[in-house]
Amino acid sequence: VTEALRSLRPRLRGFSSDSYNNLLNGNADMTQAWSGDMAAMLDQAEDPSVFGFEVAREGAPVNSDCYAIPTDAQHPGTAMLFIDYMLRPENVKKNIEYIGYPMPVLGTEDTYAALVEPFPQCLVTADDLKADLFFRNGDARAEQARDAAWTDVKAG
Numbered sequence: 001v002t003e004a005l006r007s008l009r010p011r012l013r014g015f016s017s018d019s020y021n022n023l024l025n026g027n028a029d030m031t032q033a034w035s036g037d038m039a040a041m042l043d044q045a046e047d048p049s050v051f052g053f054e055v056a057r058e059g060a061p062v063n064s065d066c067y068a069i070p071t072d073a074q075h076p077g078t079a080m081l082f083i084d085y086m087l088r089p090e091n092v093k094k095n096i097e098y099i100g101y102p103m104p105v106l107g108t109e110d111t112y113a114a115l116v117e118p119f120p121q122c123l124v125t126a127d128d129l130k131a132d133l134f135f136r137n138g139d140a141r142a143e144q145a146r147d148a149a150w151t152d153v154k155a156g
Contacts, residue, residue: 039100
């Protein structure tokens, strides 16, 4: 992958991790972005209709964040109360609108669907989940190799 990306360098201005800001300010014509970043960008764009979002025909990785309480938390009960509060449907709806990502809480599906209406490709379907395209981290050595490759590609 590193060699394939390097081969693109002569035809590109560069590689950046600042995905949607470069689109908004006109410094990029194309970027890789997570669906939530695209939703956030649409919310900030003067004219969202000038943007598009495509998913590769092979599919796209599905990722998921979660709330967690460390085993050594000083106040696990308070943490549970906070998570309970955050998972109430009315708060989940506000969170979806703020972060641009769906959350698996019954009754909030329409909130996310409305947010990404211009880009229905952002919706994760049951078929996407069956395709086993979950984003997985590697072990420490694999993560270091990936980071080193990305740094090498960006540096040119």
